[in-house]
Amino acid sequence: MRIVSISDADDPRLAPYVSIRERDLTGRSDGRFIVEGKVTLATLLERSLFEIESIFIGQSRLEPLSDILALLPQDVPVYVAPQNVMDEVAGFPIHRGVLACARKGEPLALDALLEAETLLVLNGISNHDNVGAAFRNAAAFGAGGVLLDEQSCDPLYRKSIRVSAGAALWLPFVRDGQGKDHIGRLQNAGFDVWAMTPRATAAELHQLKPSAKTAILLGSEGPGLEDALIDRCRPVRIAMASGFDSINVATAGAIALAHCHTCSVTGSA
Amino acid sequence: MRIVSISDADDPRLAPYVSIRERDLTGRSDGRFIVEGKVTLATLLERSLFEIESIFIGQSRLEPLSDILALLPQDVPVYVAPQNVMDEVAGFPIHRGVLACARKGEPLALDALLEAETLLVLNGISNHDNVGAAFRNAAAFGAGGVLLDEQSCDPLYRKSIRVSAGAALWLPFVRDGQGKDHIGRLQNAGFDVWAMTPRATAAELHQLKPSAKTAILLGSEGPGLEDALIDRCRPVRIAMASGFDSINVATAGAIALAHCHTCSVTGSA
Numbered sequence: 001m002r003i004v005s006i007s008d009a010d011d012p013r014l015a016p017y018v019s020i021r022e023r024d025l026t027g028r029s030d031g032r033f034i035v036e037g038k039v040t041l042a043t044l045l046e047r048s049l050f051e052i053e054s055i056f057i058g059q060s061r062l063e064p065l066s067d068i069l070a071l072l073p074q075d076v077p078v079y080v081a082p083q084n085v086m087d088e089v090a091g092f093p094i095h096r097g098v099l100a101c102a103r104k105g106e107p108l109a110l111d112a113l114l115e116a117e118t119l120l121v122l123n124g125i126s127n128h129d130n131v132g133a134a135f136r137n138a139a140a141f142g143a144g145g146v147l148l149d150e151q152s153c154d155p156l157y158r159k160s161i162r163v164s165a166g167a168a169l170w171l172p173f174v175r176d177g178q179g180k181d182h183i184g185r186l187q188n189a190g191f192d193v194w195a196m197t198p199r200a201t202a203a204e205l206h207q208l209k210p211s212a213k214t215a216i217l218l219g220s221e222g223p224g225l226e227d228a229l230i231d232r233c234r235p236v237r238i239a240m241a242s243g244f245d246s247i248n249v250a251t252a253g254a255i256a257l258a259h260c261h262t263c264s265v266t267g268s269a
Numbered sequence: 270m271r272i273v274s275i276s277d278a279d280d281p282r283l284a285p286y287v288s289i290r291e292r293d294l295t296g297r298s299d300g301r302f303i304v305e306g307k308v309t310l311a312t313l314l315e316r317s318l319f320e321i322e323s324i325f326i327g328q329s330r331l332e333p334l335s336d337i338l339a340l341l342p343q344d345v346p347v348y349v350a351p352q353n354v355m356d357e358v359a360g361f362p363i364h365r366g367v368l369a370c371a372r373k374g375e376p377l378a379l380d381a382l383l384e385a386e387t388l389l390v391l392n393g394i395s396n397h398d399n400v401g402a403a404f405r406n407a408a409a410f411g412a413g414g415v416l417l418d419e420q421s422c423d424p425l426y427r428k429s430i431r432v433s434a435g436a437a438l439w440l441p442f443v444r445d446g447q448g449k450d451h452i453g454r455l456q457n458a459g460f461d462v463w464a465m466t467p468r469a470t471a472a473e474l475h476q477l478k479p480s481a482k483t484a485i486l487l488g489s490e491g492p493g494l495e496d497a498l499i500d501r502c503r504p505v506r507i508a509m510a511s512g513f514d515s516i517n518v519a520t521a522g523a524i525a526l527a528h529c530h531t532c533s534v535t536g537s538a
Contacts, residue, residue, distance in 0.1 A: 133517060142510035165515050206531045239531055241411035246434050247523065248402060254520045255527050262475045262508055 001069060003062070006081040009088040014079060016101040017056050019091045024158055031104050033156040035169070037096045038065065043166030045071040050102040050169065052076050058083045058097030065098065104156060110174050110182075114189040116144025117213055118260050120253055121186070121193070123179040123229065124151040124220040131155055132163025133250035134218070139167035141257035142264075147182055147215075148175040179225075183217070183232045191215040195225055195233035196252050198245050202235035210260045221249045270338055272331070275350040278357040283348060285370040286325050288360045293427055300373050302425040304438070306365045307334065312435030314340040319371040319438065321345050327352045327366030334367065373425060379443050379451075383458040385413020386482055387529050389522055390455070390462070392448040392498065393489040394421040401432025402519035403487070408436035410526035411533075416451055416484075417444040448494075452486070452501045460484040464494055464502035465521050467514050471504035479529045490518045 006014060016032050032053065035044050044052060045068060055078045057065060062080055069078060087093045113119055120138040125131050131153050138146050146155070152175060154160065155168040186193050192211040195202075196218050217233055219225030238255055240247070247255075275283060285301050301322065304313050313321060314337060324347045326334060331349055338347060356362045382388055389407040394400050400422050407415050415424070421444060423429065424437040455462050461480040464471075465487050486502055488494030507524050509516070516524075 133520070137516060137520065139513045140509045140516045165513075167513065206535070238527060239534055240409045241530070244408045244434075244436065247406060247409045251402070251406065251520050251523045254516065255524055258507060258524050261510070265508055266475070 001072065002075065002077045004077050004079050006079050006085060009085050013054075013077070014056065014089050016053070017089050017099055020099075020158070021091055027154070032101055033104060033161075034158050035100050035102065035161055036094070036098060036158060037162065038068065038098050040161060040166050040169070041065075041098055041100050042068050043169050044100060044102060047166075047170040048102070049105070049172075051105060053101045053103055054079060056081070056086065056089075056099040056101070058086050058094070061097040107176065108172055108174050110147065110176070110185055112172060113145040113147055113174055114186075117264070118143045118210070118257065119186070119191065119215040120146045120257065121179075121182060121215050121217040122146065122148045122152045123217060123225060124149065125218065125249060126151065126153050126220065128153055128157050128160045129163050130221065130248070130250045131157075132160035132168065133248075134253050135160070135164035135167040135171055135173075137250060137254035137257055139164070139171050141254070141261040143171070143216075143257055145172040145174070147186075148173065149179045149182065150176055179217070179229050180232065183229065186215045189213070193217055193233040194236040194256065195230040196238070196256055197225055197230050197235050198237055198240075199230070199235050200237075202237035205236050205238050205256060205259055208236060208259075210263050214260055216253055216256045216260070218249050218253050270341065271344065271346045273346050273348050275348050275354065278354050282323075282346070283325065283358050285322070286358050286368055289368075289427070290360055296423070301370055302373060302430075303427050304369050304371065304430055305363070305367060305427060306431065307337065307367050309430060309435050309438070310334075310367055310369050311337050312438050313369060313371060316435075316439040317371075318374070318441075320374060322370045322372055323348060325350070325355065325358075325368040325370070327355050327363070330366040376445065377441055377443050379416065379445070379454055381441060382414040382416055382443055383455075386533070387412045387479070387526065388455070388460065388484040389415045389526065390448075390451060390484050390486040391415065391417045391421045392486060392494060393418065394487065394518060395489065397422055397426050397429045398432050399490065399517070399519045400424055400426075401429035401437065402517075403522050404429070404433035404436040404440055404442075406519060406523035406526055408433070408440050410523070410530040412440070412485075412526055414441040414443070416455075417442065418448045418451065419445055448486070448498050449501065452498065455484045458482070462486055462502040463505040463525065464499040465507070465525055466494055466499050466504050467506055467509075468499065468504050469506075471506035474505050474507050474525060474528055477505060477528075479532050483529055485522055485525045485529070487518050487522050
């Protein structure tokens with residue numbers, strides 16, 4: 001293992017870890033992303049498609065993490081520093097004492113998702129918690145991938161990864177282009193696209209049997225999907241109590257995905 | 270309307286609004302709670318059971334809020350201050366410019382919930398987002414109330430109210446006592462208590478038809494429900510993909526509640 005002791009917060013090798021929160025907000029243009037915490041690091045090493053550039057851990061974490069760090073390629077540096085140096089670099093207290101920097105690499109092409117039986121499709125989801133939760137739900141119910149339009153936020157944002165329980169690190173995704181183009185591509189590839197909407201005229205989820213290939217399309221909280229998008233798809237609604245038809249967008253996705261998963265397992269709707 | 274102009278951040282009438290975040294963290298022992306934002310204020314006025322003690326708004330918000338404020342009882346003071354005074358009192362920028370202070374009043378007794386057909390029961394849920402999301406889901410799928418043990422956190426915490434989309438303000442709840450006692454009380458009142466668990470031997474949710482009275486019991490994320498609690502109930506699991514059986518606790522509740530709602534509407538499982 002390539003352990004590198006660091007004592008100076010200004011060490012240039014730690015540049016990717018400087019002021020993490022500020023750079024979360026402004027976005028990174030260097031093709032890198034940061035993960036934090038032991039469980040997420042394990043997922044990054046065991047299941048992800050991403051190339052790890054370095055690890056940055058607190059001195060006291062070296063021993064407890066030895067099992068996980070043994071999975072690292074030999075040439076990846078493990079920067080080790082006292083906790084106060086780590087906090088100074090990151091700009092806030094890194095309680096878990098575990099950070100890693102990885103490269104996003106070449107984005108997948110949309111074609112890579114089209115073999116899936118079930119896809120989750122996100123349109124204009126600009127809240128990182130919702131994107132992370134959507135990935136967690138997609139993974140839990142066996143979706144083959146997630147397709148996001150370019151207005152949706154980055155699943156490899158630190159908080160999205162955490163909320164996704166690491167699913168954003170291994171579930172294939174594409175984030176590019178516009179919802180209306182996605183719908184056409186999906187339909188051409190044989191997908192029945194279910195646009196989730198509270199429209200009264202929409203089909204009720206529990207009465208639908210998923211096709212061999214089903215895509216669940218979710219719009220942003222608040223405005224929801226545009227009519228122009230819904231009209232190109234099969235509008236589907238989740239039956240709710242009258243007077244309070246409001247659930248979180250990721251939760252709506254979970255209910256639709258759970259229905260598809262159950263139907264695929266039992267062979268019935 | 271009783272409008273009171275305030276120019277001094279030290280005005281003693283604003284005491285309940287001082288340092289809101291710090292008091293969120295330490296908890297309030299004075300029986301009051303704070304809500305923020307226009308939509309939540311409207312819910313507080315239109316649907317809630319709680320007595321409003323005062324409103325505190327930024328000067329520029331008085332006119333746009335006039336419709337909502339017209340619902341206020343005549344004797345409730347509306348404190349109006351310049352935005353900078355408001356931010357100084359609260360201790361952080363109140364972008365929405367709308368705060369209200371209400372009294373919790375006498376807590377409901379558990380008996381008040383026992384007439385419901387569907388209840389959500391939370392055990393050791395110490396994350397305010399999860400409690401808020403659980404309330405939102407309970408409301409959306411027509412549960413008659415929420416029962417929380419004393420280890421679960423307060424639904425009237427500012428962030429829980431916001432995440433609940435206001436449901437915490439009107440959906441009846443009881444927060445008191447221990448899960449094991451709750452289960453006994455519910456069963457004595459005729460409830461079939463479904464303990465949500467990933468146990469392989471649990472019944473599968475989609476194969477179950479809810480009884481006339483069903484209670485959905487959720488444990489904390491991570492450890493989940495204790496075996497001793499699960500063993501007193503009907504263990505129920507949500508079918509998930511192998512290798513990633515992890516969903517958010519409030520999301521699990523949403524899927525179970527949606528199932529019960531659908532069955533009650535269609536009369537079938």
